[in-house]
Amino acid sequence: MIKRIKTNKARIKDQLFKYFAMLCTGLCLLVLALLLIDIISKGIGRINWSFFSNLPSRHFDESGIYTALIGMVSLLFLTVLIAMPIGIMAAIYLQEYGTKNRFARIVEINIANLAGVPSVIYGILGLQIFVRIAGFGNSILAGALTLALLIMPIVIVATREAIKAVPNSLREASFGMGATKWQTTRNVVIPAAWGGILTGVILSVSRAIGETAPLIVVGALVYVPFIPEGPLDQYTTLPIQIFNWTSRPQQGFITNAAAGIIVLLAFTFLLNGIAIWLRNRWNNKVKF
Amino acid sequence: MYKLESKNLNLWYGPKQALKDISMGVDANTVTAFIGPSGCGKSTFLRCFNRMNDLIPNVRITGQALIDNINIYSRNVDVYEHRKSIGMVFQKPNPFPKSIYENVAYGLHIIGENSKSIIDESVETALKQAALWNEVKDSLKKSALALSGGQQQRLCIARAIAVKPSILLMDEPASALDPLSTAKIEELIYNLKKEYSIVIVTHNMQQAGRVSDKTAFFYLGELIEYDNTSKIFTNPSKEATQNYITGRFG
Numbered sequence: 419m420i421k422r423i424k425t426n427k428a429r430i431k432d433q434l435f436k437y438f439a440m441l442c443t444g445l446c447l448l449v450l451a452l453l454l455i456d457i458i459s460k461g462i463g464r465i466n467w468s469f470f471s472n473l474p475s476r477h478f479d480e481s482g483i484y485t486a487l488i489g490m491v492s493l494l495f496l497t498v499l500i501a502m503p504i505g506i507m508a509a510i511y512l513q514e515y516g517t518k519n520r521f522a523r524i525v526e527i528n529i530a531n532l533a534g535v536p537s538v539i540y541g542i543l544g545l546q547i548f549v550r551i552a553g554f555g556n557s558i559l560a561g562a563l564t565l566a567l568l569i570m571p572i573v574i575v576a577t578r579e580a581i582k583a584v585p586n587s588l589r590e591a592s593f594g595m596g597a598t599k600w601q602t603t604r605n606v607v608i609p610a611a612w613g614g615i616l617t618g619v620i621l622s623v624s625r626a627i628g629e630t631a632p633l634i635v636v637g638a639l640v641y642v643p644f645i646p647e648g649p650l651d652q653y654t655t656l657p658i659q660i661f662n663w664t665s666r667p668q669q670g671f672i673t674n675a676a677a678g679i680i681v682l683l684a685f686t687f688l689l690n691g692i693a694i695w696l697r698n699r700w701n702n703k704v705k706f
Numbered sequence: 707m708y709k710l711e712s713k714n715l716n717l718w719y720g721p722k723q724a725l726k727d728i729s730m731g732v733d734a735n736t737v738t739a740f741i742g743p744s745g746c747g748k749s750t751f752l753r754c755f756n757r758m759n760d761l762i763p764n765v766r767i768t769g770q771a772l773i774d775n776i777n778i779y780s781r782n783v784d785v786y787e788h789r790k791s792i793g794m795v796f797q798k799p800n801p802f803p804k805s806i807y808e809n810v811a812y813g814l815h816i817i818g819e820n821s822k823s824i825i826d827e828s829v830e831t832a833l834k835q836a837a838l839w840n841e842v843k844d845s846l847k848k849s850a851l852a853l854s855g856g857q858q859q860r861l862c863i864a865r866a867i868a869v870k871p872s873i874l875l876m877d878e879p880a881s882a883l884d885p886l887s888t889a890k891i892e893e894l895i896y897n898l899k900k901e902y903s904i905v906i907v908t909h910n911m912q913q914a915g916r917v918s919d920k921t922a923f924f925y926l927g928e929l930i931e932y933d934n935t936s937k938i939f940t941n942p943s944k945e946a947t948q949n950y951i952t953g954r955f956g
Contacts, residue, residue, distance in 0.1 A: 517763075588802060591800045594866075595865070595869070596789035606802055
Protein backbone atom coordinates (compact mmCIF):
# COMPACT_ATOMS: atom_id res chain seq x y z
CA MET A 419 0.00 0.00 0.00
CA ILE A 420 2.74 2.41 0.98
CA LYS A 421 4.53 1.85 -2.25
CA ARG A 422 1.45 2.68 -4.29
CA ILE A 423 0.98 6.09 -2.66
CA LYS A 424 4.61 6.93 -3.35
CA THR A 425 4.26 6.04 -6.99
CA ASN A 426 1.26 8.32 -7.33
CA LYS A 427 3.13 11.17 -5.73
CA ALA A 428 6.02 10.65 -8.08
CA ARG A 429 3.61 10.62 -11.00
CA ILE A 430 2.11 13.94 -9.99
CA LYS A 431 5.57 15.44 -9.60
CA ASP A 432 6.49 14.06 -12.99
CA GLN A 433 3.48 15.75 -14.56
CA LEU A 434 4.15 19.00 -12.74
CA PHE A 435 7.73 19.03 -13.91
CA LYS A 436 6.65 18.37 -17.48
CA TYR A 437 4.26 21.34 -17.47
CA PHE A 438 6.84 23.54 -15.80
CA ALA A 439 9.41 22.66 -18.47
CA MET A 440 6.81 23.32 -21.15
CA LEU A 441 6.08 26.71 -19.64
CA CYS A 442 9.77 27.65 -19.69
CA THR A 443 10.12 26.61 -23.31
CA GLY A 444 6.98 28.50 -24.22
CA LEU A 445 8.23 31.63 -22.48
CA CYS A 446 11.45 31.60 -24.50
CA LEU A 447 9.55 31.11 -27.74
CA LEU A 448 7.10 33.84 -26.84
CA VAL A 449 9.85 36.42 -26.26
CA LEU A 450 11.50 35.45 -29.50
CA ALA A 451 8.19 35.62 -31.37
CA LEU A 452 7.34 39.04 -29.94
CA LEU A 453 10.77 40.33 -30.94
CA LEU A 454 10.44 38.98 -34.46
CA ILE A 455 6.90 40.27 -34.91
CA ASP A 456 7.92 43.70 -33.67
CA ILE A 457 10.94 43.90 -35.98
CA ILE A 458 9.18 42.51 -39.01
CA SER A 459 6.09 44.69 -38.65
CA LYS A 460 8.29 47.76 -38.35
CA GLY A 461 10.81 47.01 -41.04
CA ILE A 462 9.28 44.80 -43.72
CA GLY A 463 7.68 47.73 -45.54
CA ARG A 464 11.07 49.36 -45.95
CA ILE A 465 12.65 46.39 -47.73
CA ASN A 466 12.78 46.96 -51.45
CA TRP A 467 15.45 46.99 -54.10
CA SER A 468 16.61 50.53 -53.44
CA PHE A 469 17.17 49.69 -49.78
CA PHE A 470 19.81 47.21 -50.93
CA SER A 471 21.30 49.34 -53.67
CA ASN A 472 21.37 52.79 -52.07
CA LEU A 473 24.35 54.33 -50.35
CA PRO A 474 23.82 55.69 -46.83
CA SER A 475 22.33 59.13 -46.78
CA ARG A 476 21.20 61.93 -44.46
CA HIS A 477 17.64 61.32 -45.68
CA PHE A 478 16.23 58.15 -44.25
CA ASP A 479 14.06 57.33 -47.22
CA GLU A 480 17.03 57.49 -49.58
CA SER A 481 19.34 55.63 -47.25
CA GLY A 482 20.35 52.06 -48.07
CA ILE A 483 22.61 49.27 -46.91
CA TYR A 484 24.72 48.89 -50.06
CA THR A 485 28.05 49.90 -48.50
CA ALA A 486 27.32 48.04 -45.27
CA LEU A 487 26.42 44.89 -47.15
CA ILE A 488 29.51 44.99 -49.38
CA GLY A 489 31.62 45.87 -46.36
CA MET A 490 30.22 42.98 -44.36
CA VAL A 491 30.67 40.43 -47.12
CA SER A 492 34.26 41.51 -47.84
CA LEU A 493 35.04 41.58 -44.14
CA LEU A 494 33.66 38.08 -43.58
CA PHE A 495 35.38 36.75 -46.68
CA LEU A 496 38.74 38.05 -45.51
CA THR A 497 38.07 36.83 -41.95
CA VAL A 498 37.42 33.28 -43.14
CA LEU A 499 40.42 33.44 -45.45
CA ILE A 500 42.62 34.21 -42.44
CA ALA A 501 40.97 32.18 -39.68
CA MET A 502 40.13 28.99 -41.57
CA PRO A 503 43.60 27.79 -42.64
CA ILE A 504 45.29 28.82 -39.41
CA GLY A 505 42.51 27.42 -37.21
CA ILE A 506 42.34 24.12 -39.08
CA MET A 507 46.11 23.70 -39.04
CA ALA A 508 46.25 24.45 -35.33
CA ALA A 509 43.49 21.93 -34.66
CA ILE A 510 45.25 19.28 -36.74
CA TYR A 511 48.44 19.88 -34.83
CA LEU A 512 46.74 19.69 -31.46
CA GLN A 513 44.70 16.61 -32.33
CA GLU A 514 46.98 14.55 -34.54
CA TYR A 515 50.54 15.58 -33.79
CA GLY A 516 50.74 17.12 -30.33
CA THR A 517 51.53 14.78 -27.48
CA LYS A 518 48.86 14.45 -24.85
CA ASN A 519 50.69 15.87 -21.87
CA ARG A 520 49.98 18.46 -19.24
CA PHE A 521 51.00 21.33 -21.49
CA ALA A 522 48.55 20.13 -24.16
CA ARG A 523 45.75 20.10 -21.60
CA ILE A 524 46.56 23.66 -20.52
CA VAL A 525 46.50 24.78 -24.17
CA GLU A 526 43.19 22.99 -24.64
CA ILE A 527 41.56 24.69 -21.65
CA ASN A 528 42.88 28.05 -22.76
CA ILE A 529 41.44 27.69 -26.24
CA ALA A 530 38.08 26.79 -24.78
CA ASN A 531 38.34 29.86 -22.54
CA LEU A 532 39.30 32.10 -25.43
CA ALA A 533 36.03 31.15 -27.12
CA GLY A 534 34.25 32.71 -24.16
CA VAL A 535 36.20 35.96 -23.88
CA PRO A 536 33.95 39.01 -24.43
CA SER A 537 34.31 40.15 -28.00
CA VAL A 538 35.10 43.74 -27.07
CA ILE A 539 38.37 42.48 -25.53
CA TYR A 540 39.35 41.20 -28.97
CA GLY A 541 38.46 44.64 -30.31
CA ILE A 542 40.83 46.32 -27.88
CA LEU A 543 43.56 43.81 -28.77
CA GLY A 544 42.94 44.41 -32.47
CA LEU A 545 43.01 48.16 -31.99
CA GLN A 546 46.44 48.04 -30.40
CA ILE A 547 48.05 45.40 -32.61
CA PHE A 548 46.48 45.76 -36.04
CA VAL A 549 45.23 49.33 -36.14
CA ARG A 550 48.08 51.04 -34.28
CA ILE A 551 51.23 48.89 -34.23
CA ALA A 552 50.79 47.24 -37.63
CA GLY A 553 49.41 50.51 -38.96
CA PHE A 554 46.44 49.13 -40.89
CA GLY A 555 44.19 51.91 -39.60
CA ASN A 556 40.41 51.63 -39.90
CA SER A 557 40.76 49.17 -42.75
CA ILE A 558 38.89 45.99 -43.63
CA LEU A 559 42.17 44.13 -43.07
CA ALA A 560 42.42 45.31 -39.46
CA GLY A 561 38.75 44.40 -38.89
CA ALA A 562 39.16 40.99 -40.52
CA LEU A 563 42.27 40.17 -38.50
CA THR A 564 40.41 41.11 -35.32
CA LEU A 565 37.38 39.01 -36.20
CA ALA A 566 39.70 36.17 -37.25
CA LEU A 567 41.15 36.18 -33.74
CA LEU A 568 37.63 36.13 -32.39
CA ILE A 569 36.43 33.11 -34.37
CA MET A 570 39.72 31.20 -34.33
CA PRO A 571 38.95 29.37 -31.05
CA ILE A 572 35.55 28.34 -32.42
CA VAL A 573 37.13 27.04 -35.62
CA ILE A 574 39.78 25.17 -33.65
CA VAL A 575 37.32 23.57 -31.25
CA ALA A 576 34.92 22.56 -34.04
CA THR A 577 37.74 21.17 -36.20
CA ARG A 578 39.14 19.19 -33.30
CA GLU A 579 35.73 17.69 -32.59
CA ALA A 580 35.33 16.75 -36.26
CA ILE A 581 38.80 15.17 -36.34
CA LYS A 582 38.16 13.35 -33.09
CA ALA A 583 35.04 11.81 -34.62
CA VAL A 584 37.11 10.13 -37.36
CA PRO A 585 37.51 6.56 -36.10
CA ASN A 586 41.02 5.41 -35.32
CA SER A 587 40.49 2.32 -37.45
CA LEU A 588 40.75 4.52 -40.56
CA ARG A 589 44.08 5.93 -39.42
CA GLU A 590 45.31 2.41 -38.71
CA ALA A 591 44.25 1.27 -42.17
CA SER A 592 46.26 4.10 -43.70
CA PHE A 593 49.33 3.61 -41.51
CA GLY A 594 49.13 -0.10 -42.23
CA MET A 595 49.62 0.68 -45.93
CA GLY A 596 52.81 2.53 -45.12
CA ALA A 597 51.37 6.04 -45.24
CA THR A 598 53.11 8.74 -43.25
CA LYS A 599 51.30 10.85 -40.73
CA TRP A 600 50.84 13.71 -43.17
CA GLN A 601 49.61 11.37 -45.94
CA THR A 602 47.14 9.88 -43.50
CA THR A 603 45.99 13.28 -42.29
CA ARG A 604 45.64 14.72 -45.78
CA ASN A 605 44.11 11.71 -47.54
CA VAL A 606 41.99 10.15 -44.82
CA VAL A 607 41.44 12.28 -41.74
CA ILE A 608 40.72 15.67 -43.31
CA PRO A 609 38.39 14.34 -46.05
CA ALA A 610 36.47 12.30 -43.48
CA ALA A 611 36.21 15.28 -41.13
CA TRP A 612 35.62 17.90 -43.81
CA GLY A 613 31.87 18.16 -43.35
CA GLY A 614 32.29 18.78 -39.64
CA ILE A 615 35.07 21.28 -40.23
CA LEU A 616 32.97 23.26 -42.73
CA THR A 617 30.01 23.21 -40.37
CA GLY A 618 32.20 24.68 -37.65
CA VAL A 619 33.57 27.37 -39.93
CA ILE A 620 30.11 28.41 -41.07
CA LEU A 621 28.81 28.53 -37.51
CA SER A 622 31.78 30.67 -36.55
CA VAL A 623 30.99 33.01 -39.45
CA SER A 624 27.41 33.29 -38.28
CA ARG A 625 28.84 34.33 -34.93
CA ALA A 626 31.13 36.89 -36.58
CA ILE A 627 28.35 38.30 -38.75
CA GLY A 628 26.56 39.83 -35.79
CA GLU A 629 29.66 41.16 -34.05
CA THR A 630 29.50 44.89 -33.49
CA ALA A 631 31.51 45.74 -30.40
CA PRO A 632 35.00 44.76 -31.60
CA LEU A 633 34.41 46.47 -34.93
CA ILE A 634 33.35 49.70 -33.27
CA VAL A 635 36.59 49.57 -31.30
CA VAL A 636 38.74 49.01 -34.39
CA GLY A 637 37.06 51.89 -36.14
CA ALA A 638 34.25 50.67 -38.35
CA LEU A 639 31.82 53.17 -36.85
CA VAL A 640 32.45 55.80 -39.47
CA TYR A 641 30.41 57.34 -42.19
CA VAL A 642 31.55 55.56 -45.36
CA PRO A 643 29.84 56.94 -48.42
CA PHE A 644 31.51 54.60 -50.92
CA ILE A 645 32.08 50.89 -51.16
CA PRO A 646 35.56 49.62 -50.24
CA GLU A 647 37.75 48.63 -53.16
CA GLY A 648 40.65 46.94 -51.41
CA PRO A 649 41.54 45.40 -48.07
CA LEU A 650 43.10 48.64 -46.84
CA ASP A 651 40.00 50.76 -47.46
CA GLN A 652 37.61 52.02 -44.82
CA TYR A 653 34.38 50.12 -44.42
CA THR A 654 31.27 49.69 -42.40
CA THR A 655 29.15 46.61 -41.78
CA LEU A 656 25.47 45.88 -41.38
CA PRO A 657 25.36 45.56 -37.57
CA ILE A 658 27.19 48.88 -37.32
CA GLN A 659 24.88 50.50 -39.81
CA ILE A 660 21.96 49.29 -37.70
CA PHE A 661 23.64 50.58 -34.54
CA ASN A 662 24.17 53.88 -36.30
CA TRP A 663 20.54 54.18 -37.39
CA THR A 664 19.09 53.26 -34.00
CA SER A 665 20.99 56.18 -32.45
CA ARG A 666 19.18 58.68 -34.73
CA PRO A 667 16.09 60.44 -33.42
CA GLN A 668 13.95 60.30 -36.58
CA GLN A 669 11.36 57.50 -36.82
CA GLY A 670 12.40 56.84 -40.43
CA PHE A 671 15.85 55.72 -39.37
CA ILE A 672 14.34 53.38 -36.77
CA THR A 673 12.36 51.80 -39.58
CA ASN A 674 15.59 51.50 -41.57
CA ALA A 675 17.24 49.81 -38.60
CA ALA A 676 14.38 47.30 -38.34
CA ALA A 677 14.72 46.52 -42.03
CA GLY A 678 18.47 46.10 -41.59
CA ILE A 679 17.88 43.70 -38.71
CA ILE A 680 15.59 41.62 -40.91
CA VAL A 681 18.34 41.36 -43.54
CA LEU A 682 20.93 40.48 -40.89
CA LEU A 683 18.67 37.83 -39.37
CA ALA A 684 18.05 36.39 -42.81
CA PHE A 685 21.81 36.10 -43.34
CA THR A 686 22.34 34.37 -40.01
CA PHE A 687 19.40 32.09 -40.66
CA LEU A 688 20.78 31.21 -44.08
CA LEU A 689 24.26 30.44 -42.73
CA ASN A 690 22.91 28.28 -39.92
CA GLY A 691 20.66 26.53 -42.41
CA ILE A 692 23.62 25.75 -44.65
CA ALA A 693 25.54 24.45 -41.63
CA ILE A 694 22.69 22.12 -40.64
CA TRP A 695 22.23 20.96 -44.21
CA LEU A 696 25.95 20.23 -44.53
CA ARG A 697 26.01 18.34 -41.28
CA ASN A 698 23.07 16.17 -42.25
CA ARG A 699 24.47 15.49 -45.69
CA TRP A 700 27.81 14.59 -44.20
CA ASN A 701 26.23 12.35 -41.57
CA ASN A 702 24.30 10.50 -44.25
CA LYS A 703 27.33 10.10 -46.46
CA VAL A 704 29.88 9.12 -43.85
CA LYS A 705 28.60 6.53 -41.44
CA PHE A 706 31.56 4.97 -39.74
CA MET B 707 65.04 -19.28 -43.35
CA TYR B 708 61.74 -18.16 -41.95
CA LYS B 709 59.57 -15.56 -43.61
CA LEU B 710 58.63 -14.06 -40.28
CA GLU B 711 60.49 -14.71 -37.10
CA SER B 712 60.64 -13.40 -33.57
CA LYS B 713 63.54 -13.84 -31.20
CA ASN B 714 63.03 -13.32 -27.47
CA LEU B 715 60.42 -10.68 -28.11
CA ASN B 716 59.13 -8.85 -25.06
CA LEU B 717 56.60 -6.03 -25.06
CA TRP B 718 55.36 -3.75 -22.31
CA TYR B 719 52.39 -1.40 -22.26
CA GLY B 720 53.71 1.00 -19.67
CA PRO B 721 54.50 -1.20 -16.64
CA LYS B 722 52.39 -4.12 -17.86
CA GLN B 723 54.18 -6.83 -19.77
CA ALA B 724 51.99 -8.04 -22.63
CA LEU B 725 54.40 -10.35 -24.45
CA LYS B 726 56.91 -12.55 -22.69
CA ASP B 727 59.99 -13.79 -24.44
CA ILE B 728 58.37 -15.05 -27.61
CA SER B 729 60.47 -16.90 -30.16
CA MET B 730 58.90 -18.50 -33.19
CA GLY B 731 59.20 -18.67 -36.97
CA VAL B 732 56.66 -18.66 -39.78
CA ASP B 733 57.37 -20.26 -43.16
CA ALA B 734 56.64 -18.59 -46.46
CA ASN B 735 53.38 -19.41 -48.25
CA THR B 736 51.69 -20.90 -45.25
CA VAL B 737 48.76 -19.85 -43.13
CA THR B 738 49.55 -19.55 -39.45
CA ALA B 739 46.82 -19.06 -36.89
CA PHE B 740 47.29 -17.35 -33.53
CA ILE B 741 44.71 -18.49 -31.00
CA GLY B 742 44.14 -17.81 -27.34
CA PRO B 743 41.72 -16.10 -24.96
CA SER B 744 41.16 -12.33 -25.03
CA GLY B 745 44.08 -10.32 -23.75
CA CYS B 746 46.59 -13.11 -24.30
CA GLY B 747 48.74 -10.96 -26.56
CA LYS B 748 48.05 -12.59 -29.91
CA SER B 749 46.93 -9.36 -31.62
CA THR B 750 49.75 -7.42 -30.00
CA PHE B 751 52.23 -9.98 -31.28
CA LEU B 752 50.75 -9.82 -34.79
CA ARG B 753 51.05 -6.04 -34.79
CA CYS B 754 54.73 -6.25 -33.92
CA PHE B 755 55.43 -7.45 -37.45
CA ASN B 756 54.31 -4.26 -39.14
CA ARG B 757 55.25 -2.11 -36.18
CA MET B 758 51.69 -0.90 -35.63
CA ASN B 759 52.43 -0.88 -31.91
CA ASP B 760 54.69 2.10 -32.58
CA LEU B 761 51.51 4.18 -32.75
CA ILE B 762 50.62 3.47 -29.14
CA PRO B 763 52.36 5.65 -26.58
CA ASN B 764 54.41 4.04 -23.79
CA VAL B 765 55.08 0.80 -25.62
CA ARG B 766 58.51 -0.72 -25.04
CA ILE B 767 59.85 -3.64 -27.01
CA THR B 768 62.96 -5.75 -26.55
CA GLY B 769 64.22 -8.66 -28.62
CA GLN B 770 63.89 -9.00 -32.37
CA ALA B 771 61.18 -9.33 -34.98
CA LEU B 772 62.60 -10.39 -38.30
CA ILE B 773 61.21 -10.43 -41.79
CA ASP B 774 63.34 -12.21 -44.35
CA ASN B 775 66.05 -12.28 -41.69
CA ILE B 776 66.11 -8.51 -41.25
CA ASN B 777 65.32 -7.15 -37.81
CA ILE B 778 62.57 -4.63 -38.45
CA TYR B 779 63.23 -2.91 -35.15
CA SER B 780 66.82 -2.09 -36.04
CA ARG B 781 67.70 1.52 -36.41
CA ASN B 782 68.19 1.64 -40.16
CA VAL B 783 64.74 0.26 -41.00
CA ASP B 784 62.32 2.92 -42.25
CA VAL B 785 59.02 2.01 -40.64
CA TYR B 786 56.92 3.52 -43.46
CA GLU B 787 58.85 1.68 -46.15
CA HIS B 788 58.62 -1.49 -44.10
CA ARG B 789 54.83 -1.29 -43.74
CA LYS B 790 54.43 -0.95 -47.50
CA SER B 791 55.64 -4.53 -47.92
CA ILE B 792 53.10 -5.93 -45.46
CA GLY B 793 49.35 -5.99 -45.87
CA MET B 794 47.08 -5.81 -42.87
CA VAL B 795 43.41 -6.61 -42.47
CA PHE B 796 41.67 -5.53 -39.30
CA GLN B 797 38.97 -6.93 -37.08
CA LYS B 798 36.26 -4.50 -38.15
CA PRO B 799 36.02 -3.69 -41.84
CA ASN B 800 37.52 -0.21 -42.14
CA PRO B 801 37.12 1.04 -45.69
CA PHE B 802 37.84 4.72 -46.21
CA PRO B 803 34.78 6.91 -46.87
CA LYS B 804 35.83 7.05 -50.52
CA SER B 805 34.81 5.18 -53.64
CA ILE B 806 35.51 1.46 -54.04
CA TYR B 807 38.12 2.25 -56.67
CA GLU B 808 39.89 4.84 -54.54
CA ASN B 809 39.98 2.47 -51.59
CA VAL B 810 41.85 -0.19 -53.53
CA ALA B 811 44.07 2.39 -55.24
CA TYR B 812 45.01 4.02 -51.93
CA GLY B 813 48.10 1.91 -51.27
CA LEU B 814 49.28 2.39 -54.85
CA HIS B 815 49.17 6.15 -54.39
CA ILE B 816 51.10 5.77 -51.15
CA ILE B 817 53.87 3.76 -52.81
CA GLY B 818 54.03 6.50 -55.43
CA GLU B 819 52.43 4.76 -58.40
CA ASN B 820 51.12 7.41 -60.80
CA SER B 821 50.37 5.52 -63.98
CA LYS B 822 46.61 5.40 -64.48
CA SER B 823 46.77 2.20 -66.52
CA ILE B 824 48.87 0.36 -63.93
CA ILE B 825 46.57 1.51 -61.13
CA ASP B 826 43.47 0.43 -63.09
CA GLU B 827 45.01 -2.94 -63.73
CA SER B 828 46.12 -3.45 -60.12
CA VAL B 829 42.71 -2.46 -58.79
CA GLU B 830 41.05 -5.02 -61.04
CA THR B 831 43.53 -7.76 -60.16
CA ALA B 832 43.22 -7.10 -56.44
CA LEU B 833 39.42 -7.09 -56.55
CA LYS B 834 39.46 -10.34 -58.52
CA GLN B 835 41.83 -11.95 -56.03
CA ALA B 836 39.59 -10.80 -53.22
CA ALA B 837 36.60 -12.38 -55.01
CA LEU B 838 34.80 -9.05 -55.13
CA TRP B 839 35.25 -8.02 -58.75
CA ASN B 840 32.05 -9.53 -60.10
CA GLU B 841 29.97 -7.82 -57.45
CA VAL B 842 31.43 -4.34 -57.84
CA LYS B 843 32.84 -4.03 -61.36
CA ASP B 844 29.93 -1.83 -62.47
CA SER B 845 29.98 0.37 -59.41
CA LEU B 846 33.64 1.17 -58.79
CA LYS B 847 32.76 4.85 -58.40
CA LYS B 848 30.24 4.16 -55.64
CA SER B 849 31.06 4.75 -52.00
CA ALA B 850 32.67 1.79 -50.28
CA LEU B 851 30.41 2.45 -47.31
CA ALA B 852 27.42 1.32 -49.36
CA LEU B 853 28.77 -2.24 -49.43
CA SER B 854 27.70 -4.93 -46.97
CA GLY B 855 29.97 -5.84 -44.07
CA GLY B 856 31.30 -8.93 -45.79
CA GLN B 857 31.92 -7.05 -49.01
CA GLN B 858 33.66 -4.28 -47.07
CA GLN B 859 36.02 -6.78 -45.50
CA ARG B 860 36.85 -8.30 -48.87
CA LEU B 861 37.43 -4.76 -50.12
CA CYS B 862 39.87 -4.24 -47.26
CA ILE B 863 41.65 -7.43 -48.29
CA ALA B 864 41.79 -6.16 -51.88
CA ARG B 865 43.16 -2.86 -50.61
CA ALA B 866 45.85 -4.69 -48.66
CA ILE B 867 46.95 -6.95 -51.53
CA ALA B 868 46.77 -4.33 -54.29
CA VAL B 869 50.36 -3.29 -53.61
CA LYS B 870 51.48 -6.93 -53.75
CA PRO B 871 52.95 -7.33 -50.30
CA SER B 872 54.56 -10.68 -49.49
CA ILE B 873 52.93 -10.96 -46.09
CA LEU B 874 49.31 -10.59 -45.05
CA LEU B 875 48.52 -10.01 -41.39
CA MET B 876 44.89 -10.58 -40.46
CA ASP B 877 43.56 -9.57 -37.09
CA GLU B 878 40.32 -11.52 -36.56
CA PRO B 879 39.19 -10.69 -40.11
CA ALA B 880 35.88 -12.55 -39.87
CA SER B 881 34.82 -11.88 -36.30
CA ALA B 882 32.38 -9.13 -37.30
CA LEU B 883 30.86 -11.07 -40.19
CA ASP B 884 28.00 -13.49 -40.72
CA PRO B 885 28.72 -17.19 -41.44
CA LEU B 886 28.34 -16.87 -45.24
CA SER B 887 30.74 -13.96 -45.44
CA THR B 888 33.09 -15.79 -43.11
CA ALA B 889 33.10 -18.81 -45.40
CA LYS B 890 34.00 -16.53 -48.32
CA ILE B 891 36.86 -14.95 -46.41
CA GLU B 892 38.18 -18.36 -45.42
CA GLU B 893 38.08 -19.58 -48.99
CA LEU B 894 39.92 -16.44 -49.96
CA ILE B 895 42.62 -17.06 -47.37
CA TYR B 896 43.09 -20.55 -48.75
CA ASN B 897 43.54 -19.19 -52.29
CA LEU B 898 45.82 -16.34 -51.28
CA LYS B 899 48.24 -18.74 -49.60
CA LYS B 900 49.90 -19.44 -52.94
CA GLU B 901 51.21 -15.92 -53.14
CA TYR B 902 51.32 -14.68 -49.59
CA SER B 903 52.50 -15.72 -46.19
CA ILE B 904 49.44 -15.26 -44.03
CA VAL B 905 49.20 -14.87 -40.30
CA ILE B 906 45.69 -14.82 -38.90
CA VAL B 907 44.56 -14.04 -35.40
CA THR B 908 41.29 -15.70 -34.57
CA HIS B 909 38.94 -16.31 -31.70
CA ASN B 910 37.22 -19.02 -33.60
CA MET B 911 38.98 -22.34 -33.15
CA GLN B 912 37.05 -24.09 -35.90
CA GLN B 913 38.27 -21.35 -38.19
CA ALA B 914 41.87 -21.87 -37.13
CA GLY B 915 41.39 -25.59 -37.77
CA ARG B 916 39.91 -24.96 -41.22
CA VAL B 917 42.30 -22.42 -42.66
CA SER B 918 45.70 -22.79 -41.05
CA ASP B 919 48.71 -25.02 -41.55
CA LYS B 920 50.24 -24.18 -38.23
CA THR B 921 48.70 -22.89 -35.03
CA ALA B 922 50.23 -21.00 -32.14
CA PHE B 923 48.46 -20.93 -28.79
CA PHE B 924 49.05 -17.90 -26.60
CA TYR B 925 48.12 -17.49 -22.98
CA LEU B 926 48.82 -14.53 -20.69
CA GLY B 927 51.47 -13.11 -23.00
CA GLU B 928 53.32 -16.34 -23.45
CA LEU B 929 53.56 -18.65 -26.42
CA ILE B 930 52.39 -21.92 -24.90
CA GLU B 931 52.49 -24.18 -27.89
CA TYR B 932 53.23 -23.87 -31.59
CA ASP B 933 52.85 -26.79 -33.94
CA ASN B 934 51.06 -28.13 -36.99
CA THR B 935 47.38 -27.32 -36.76
CA SER B 936 46.37 -30.97 -36.96
CA LYS B 937 48.58 -31.79 -34.01
CA ILE B 938 47.37 -28.83 -31.91
CA PHE B 939 43.76 -29.80 -32.40
CA THR B 940 44.07 -33.56 -32.01
CA ASN B 941 46.98 -34.18 -29.74
CA PRO B 942 48.40 -31.04 -28.08
CA SER B 943 51.40 -31.61 -25.88
CA LYS B 944 50.52 -28.99 -23.24
CA GLU B 945 47.64 -29.29 -20.84
CA ALA B 946 46.71 -25.60 -21.18
CA THR B 947 46.30 -26.00 -24.93
CA GLN B 948 44.17 -29.07 -24.42
CA ASN B 949 41.97 -27.21 -21.93
CA TYR B 950 41.57 -24.23 -24.24
CA ILE B 951 40.72 -26.09 -27.42
CA THR B 952 38.25 -28.30 -25.63
CA GLY B 953 36.54 -25.21 -24.31
CA ARG B 954 37.33 -25.61 -20.66
CA PHE B 955 38.32 -21.94 -20.44
CA GLY B 956 38.72 -18.92 -22.69
